[in-house]
Structures are given as structure tokens and as C-alpha cells.
Amino acid sequence: MTATTESPAAPPAREPGSWTTCPGCSTMLYSRRLERNQHVCPECGAHHRLTATQRVAHLLDPGFTVLDTAAALPADPDVLGFTDRAPYPRRLASARAATGLDEAVLVATGTVEGAPVVTAVMDFRFLGGSLGAAVGELVTAAAELAVARRTPLLLVTASGGARMQEGALSLMQMAKTAQALAELDAAGVLSLTLVTDPTYGGVAASFATLTDIVLAEPGARMGFAGPRVIAETIRDALPEGFQTAEFLLAHGLVDQVVRRSALRGVLGRLLSCVAEPRPGAPGDGGIMRDPALLGPVDPWAAVRGARHLDRPTTLDYLRLAFDGFEELHGDRMGQDCPAVVGGMARLDGVPVVVIGHQKGHTAVELGARNFGMGMPAGYRKAARLMRVADKLGLPVVTIVDTPGAYPGTEAEERGQAVAIAECIRLMATLRVPVLALVSGEGGSGGALALAVADEVLVCAGGVYSVISPEGCAAILWHDRAAAPEAARALGVDAVSLLRHGVVDGVVPEPPGGAHTDPAAAAALVGSALAAALRALLARDPDERRATRRARFRAFGAPAPLVPPAPMPQSTERTRSR
Template structure:
């Protein structure tokens, strides 16, 4: 294979993925991505920095590097000789370059590994450089980006190299405690001690197509336990299917993706939205807080409208009301439920985490989203995003629209009840504003798991209940045709929910339902969320938690009083 470099590039190169020839200049313009098969050729740290950071913004952090030979290690040659050869071949003092700069104008501190230097191995010097970079990010409260490319811990430094896993992990924990966003960009390959420390400890993990990541490499697995490996094992796509990375992003999309992440995760003050200025968005319909201001309609009609296929979904609303939305995937435990969507975004410039039940408008879309019924991985993904919001100190907004949690063998085997319970407990203690809006169906514990909030709102044709009307009718009347009667008895409609105090306010819908005018519904939703966040934002963490707990503590049998 001809190695493609940004300098002294041959006129023609041969792709390592498909062996097709590619014109050198085109290969460079395509950021070393094969135009035939999409294979991503490895980059040097300098090339990676030039590709990711804004032009002219990169500044070397200038940390001193002191690589020693603690063991006096010799294989076919002494370790110091190997170091000297690597330094001469790469022009680098060690296997990581540490810089500060901007991406899309957003400040970032970055540690970029280079596989050419002893396989990007994690030795004491590399661990020290990454730790110092993380400490600088913490001191300056600037997001940290790590770009990984490594075969694992450096064998020539023995247990001292092993300790770097703990040291860098400690630095990342301190970034968590400081509320500083961390992002990991996984490139090929990322194995061993790097994969089992900072590469997978970031708040957001994105990977290049085909990049391999794992603790034990394929050769070790095959030789140790004699197990054959499936096609695509440990590739970015394999990991994404199992919820272990947030996204697989082609190289051309890295800078824009990182820019949106850094923008959404930055603690910048929101611009004023007091209604002034010719570009100000008109206010939405005022929230209804008095049940008498809502018509006493037919409850079953609300059920029908809440379930309508053409009703806007959470993703429809997110795309209309937020900016810079970056969807994040996976529970980091082995699953990525399709019935939950969520990520970082901005609402009128203010950062937040937004999460919703995913549905669809066609039978195919509904089936792909498991009809909006989350599995345990969905609730764990939502919990992961809520913890990220708590770390960054940004609000959580949830859009609730589900028939209920997924009722299946696998869901039960994977701990459905425990996943819902954990979400309920987590939300009661989130130290940030939480606003939940029932936009369609609020089905049982599957809905409540995303609705333990400071402010709980509902669209005027939304429904919320302990059980579906059909389920209630089948159990109590043994007659599925009694579902309309069950809906009335359960009082699932918005007017009843407001009377009972289940919701704090109702968002009026356009005539005929939100599906008749999705734009107007989105405008009303955005205004409702914004008004709720404006009310909650001045409160400190302790007050937010206290008020949320008081809100849910008050639910009791009519006539009872809490002592």
C-alpha cells in the first residue's frame, strides 16, 4: 500500500480497503477517504488537527515531554532506541499532540493521538500529556476533545503504563465534577488501555466509519479462547448497533458535528427574547391553568386525536423548535432503543438536553420505532442524557408520547421494571430545571419514566393514564368495545388531568388537533417550554429538587392531608 500523506503525496495511491487506485490530489481533497469504497485512511496528528480545527486557530500547548526507560526494557532492541526511531520518523516527541483552538468558532482543548508513534501506545508520557490537557480544560472550563488511535498500553513500560489508565480516568472524573463537556473521536484502531479508559469515558463518543475499538483485539480473542469472530466485529458500525457509541460520522462531517456539539454543550448565556425587535418570534397561545377555560369535550375523541398517525412526533417538534440538535445514541451498556430519541440542542440560544418518545407517521416508521414503546435500553439512554444535563448544568425537556413501555420477553429479561424505576428515582433528584410535555399518549409507567418534572404540561388533545382504555375495558368489563366508557371513567383527557393536578397547565392545540397545523402547534409548544424554563431558571439546584419533590408528594387520596 502507498501511504497517502498531505505532503509529498504520490500522484496515485492504492486504497487499503478495496485496492482501487485513486488520484492523489482527489484523495487529498477527500480527506484521505477512498472515493470508491469510503475507506478512511489513517491520518497523522497534524493532518487530523488541520482537518478538525478552524484554520489558523491551533496552538500547541507546549507541555514538556519526558519519556524515560523505567524498566530498562529490551526486546530486539532497547526501548530508548525504539523511542528515538519513532521520534525521528514522526517528528513528534511522543504519541499525542496537545493543542487548543476553535471548531466552528467554539473553543476547544484537544489531545490527538498518532498511531505512527509506537502504535499510539499509552505510556507514562502519553498519560501525562493527556492528563495535563484535561487539567487545562478543567481550569479554563473549555470542552475537551480526545482523538484516539492506539494499540493499547505500552508494554515496554510495564505496570507504569497500566497506571495511566487510572490517572487519565481520574482526570476525566474531575472534568465530570467540574461540568466540562468531553468528546471522544474514535479512529482506527483504538484498543486496550486507551479503549478501557478515556476513549470511552467521554460524554459523547463519535467514530469514523470502519474504526475498530475494543479491549481485547481480535488476535488475542482468537488465540486465547479459540472463538471465531463475526464480520464487522468491533467496527464503529458494530458498536453503534449496540449503543456503545453515539454516532458514526464520515470524516467530511466531523467538523460540523463537533461544532454543533461544542455549541450545544457550551455554557453561553441565551440571547434575550423579550419580544422586541422585528425578528422576534410571535408569542405562542397562552397556557391554560384553569380547567374551566377548557371545553368539556368527548374523552374518546381526545384519545383518537392523540393517537393519529399524522400527529407531530417528538422528532418533528425537536426539528421545529430547537437549533443545533445533535442526536446522541446508546445506553453505553449494549443497547440503543429506537423508541427514545434525544440529544443536545439549543432553544433560542440557550443549551438544553431534549428527550422524547419516537414514533412515526407510517406503519413502517412505527414498526422501526417499536411503536414508541421503549425497551430498558431506551430508559437507560434517557437517563444517561439526563445525567449529562446535570453535569453541564442545562435544563432537561422531555416530550412524552407512548402507549407504554415495551411489553416483551426481552424487555423483561433486560430489566424493564428496574430501568423505569431508576429513571423515576433519577429524575426526582436532577439539579436542573425539568419540563415535561405530554404531546400525545401518556401511557402508564412508560410515560411517567420521562415525566417526573418541575413543570408537567399537556397538549389539549393529549391523554395520560395508568392504563390504556382498551386494557381497562378488557380487565374490568371484559369487553374491548367498552374502551370509550373506560376513557371517560379514567378521566384521561387534558381537562380532567388539569383538574386533578396531574398536569400544571395545558397547551391549546389548533382546531382539529396539532396535526391540522403542526407549525402552529410547534410555536405553542416552544412558547410553553420557554415560559416554563424562564420561571424555573432563577431557582438554584436545591430549590428545583425540593419543589419537584413537593409536587409529587402532594398526590394522595381526596380528603387526605399530608402530615
């Protein structure tokens, strides 16, 4: 591919004063008004399809470069001599004449809000954006360019599926492009997809869904098999909104649904998270590390305070103590869990992946968030985001605030124990710095699943325990009313946790507790997390990982077991063998 600094030619302009019909609501729209609104219907919000040239101009900053892809096209794409109602070469010639493109993909380089990017943009007008050898080659070449430049790759998809005129060679492009995305993973280069309407078949089942982050425009449809094929094949009634972006978001298959007007901002913030960090000055962040300097705490009062409805939640801390948070959704296995939130942000200028339990402040939100009790999908989402962080070299920051993982039938059916265990194991092996904060409740394995860290801090009013005091009282005292006594016996309070080495430091709170002044509490948390993160970043990565392993290896083991020396074999036993 060669470069040209000229912008792609604009699509043919409609006649002045022309009108068009919105496919979403059938409203007659004045074309110039529609264009001014970025081809989004002002009446119903339907996102009209854009050409590849329009899409590049919309997403990239001025001064982008469109690559000349003619040299990357196969010399003879019609290897089968395929003819249906028209010979394949004639179909290609017609598509080129109608679109002004060499193929169904336009490759360009440039920036999005100043952040560099390589982008491959599909155009549905070109034979339905079908995946053939040329499309696979251009997507692969764009990925290889991104690896060579160590620049993020943005794929914009629009496809009806495989290019049947190329037979099995079209099928092979799924493997070719998937392999190219794997090379991006190995190189630690960020990849993103923007799903536009429609994205089906081989594109959906290869490069479109293999990127680190998958965004979708409102109403965009994506799936392996189209609704008509499904309905005609298995005669099954499809649910409302099936395969739309909103359906995909609810089922954990895309990270965000983003309006066209907000796309550049979201992409710019995500791309900026792989830029060089700009950490602030060193300091202790106010973290208290000597239990002797902390005043006495009533453990049961701490439990009640940690559950206060006005206590800051993870999303409150993300809004007040972090910058540029972009939430990412889904476990990529069919579910999302609102009790576990996560995404990319900056902490004191350092790009991080941040994950935390989310409760809420009202009865409605608490119910919607399952009271902060994560389902298996929540822990699998957390693990997915941790793997992205590890790939990109981004520190992981977690905020723990849960009474425990959800204990219901549905969670057990979906592998709650396995999801928690895998999350714990993954955190123990991450190559990047890991910092955890118990901000409120830290309940059992559901809390530990986000707290296997290089450094574990707790807010002064936070608690952390193997079981809730009520549960402990019911089991051992046979009386839930003994919960205050159980809280004292369990040592759930910050002072006890620091004394026993379960946490490494205590973050102070405003007088009366974090719920009395959430903004001040967030300032204290932000300062403490930033200081702890700076210290972790300054350490040697191998030494840091070894220390993390040693930290958890030491709990309950005063000295490692030494294997006994092998018993000498007797001469008689040796001869008898």
C-alpha cells in the same frame, strides 16, 4: 506544557502525481485527489488514517495553538531497561524521527466553529499510539488544562493498546487518565471523544470511553481485545463488522458515527450547547392553566386523536421547534433503543438536553421504533443523557408519546422495571430545570419515566393515564369494547388532567388537532416550552427542586403523616430491663 502559535508542520508531501492504493477497496487513487477529499476514498468511502498534525488542522479553526509538550515527558522513560528486538530508547528515537512528534499525543487549544476547546490527538504512527507514561501524562495534563480553563476537552484516539516496554507503569496510565476524566465530571466540564481507527486495549478501557459524548469515524474499530486475540483465545467466530463504528453504534456504545466531512459541524453544534444561553423575552407562551376556560373534550375522541399517524412525533418537534439538534445514541451497556431518542439542542436560544419517545408515521417506522414503547436500553439511555445534563447544568426537556413501556419477555429479562424505577428516581433528584410535555399518548410507567418534572404540560389533544382504556376495559369490564366508557372513567383527557393537577398547563393545538397542521402545532409547542423554560430558569435552583418534590409528594396525600409521640416507659418495665 508551553504554547506556540505556530501550526504543526505538515506531513511530508507525496511526489506530484503519485498514486496510492485504498485499503478499503484496493482502488488506485491519485494522491492529490485523495487529499482534496480529506483522505476519504471517493470510491468506497473508506476513511484513511490521518496524522495528528493533519487531524488538528482539519478539526480546529485557523489560529489554533499547539502546546510544547517536551517538558511534560518523563526524563527516563526506559525504567525497565527493556529490550526486545531493539532497545526501547532506540525505538523511541526512531518514532520521533519518523513522525516529528515528541510522543504519540499532540495537545492543542483553539476553537471549532468558534467554540473553544482543548484537544489531545493521538497518532498511531508513534509506536502504534501505545499507552505509556508520556501518553498518560499528556492526556491528563490536557484534561487538567480543560478544568482550569473550564473549556471542553476533545480526545481523538488511535491506539493499539498498552506500551509493553513500560510494563506495569503503562497499566497505571489507565487509572491516571480515568481519574482525570472524573475530575472533569466533578468540575462540570464537557468531554468528547472522537474514535479513529484503531482504538484498542488500555485506551479503549479508560479515557476513550469515559467522556460524555463518544463519536466515531465510519469503519473505525474499537474494543478491549482485538479480533485476532479473541479468535485465538476462545476460538469463537466473530460477527460481520465486529468492533467497527457501525457495530458499536448498533450496540449502544457510541453516540454517533460521523463522516469526516461532517465532523466540524457536529462538534461545533455540540460544543455550542455549553455556551451561555440567549433566552428570548418573557411571556406565557399561550399555555392554558384554568380548566374552566377550556371547552369540553370527549376522552375517547382524544385517545383516538392522540394516536393519529399524522400527529407530530418527537423528531418532528425537534426539527420544527428546536435548533441544532444532535442525536446521541446508546445506553453504554450494549444496546440502543430507537423508541427513545435524545440529544442536545437549543430551545429559544437556551441549550438543553431533550429526550422523547418516538413512534413514527408509517407502518415500517412504527415497527422499527417499536410503536414508541421503550425498552430498558431506552430508559437507561435517557438516564445517561439526564446525568450529562445535570453535570453540565443544562435543562432537561422531555416529550412523552408512548402507549407504555414494552411489555415483552426480552424487556423483562433486561430489567424493564428497574430501568423505569431508576429513571423516575433520577428525574426527582436532578439539580437542573426539568420540563415535560405529553404531546400524544402518555401511557403508564413508561410515560412517567420521562415526566417527573418541575412543570408538566400536555397538548390539548394529548392523553395521560395509568393504563390504556382498552386494557382497563378488558380488566374491569371484561370487554375491550367498553374502552370509550373506560376512557371517560379514567379522566385521560387534557381538561381532566388539568383539573386534577396531574398537569400544570395545556398547550393549544391547531383547529382539528395537531395532525391537521404539524408546523403550526410545532410553533405552538415551541412557544409554550420556551415560556415555561424561561420561568423555570428564573427560579432559585434549591427552591425549584423542593417544589418539584412537593409537587409529587402531594398526590393522594391531603396531609402528611405525623409520627406518634413515643409512649412513656413504665417504671416496672424499665426496672425489669
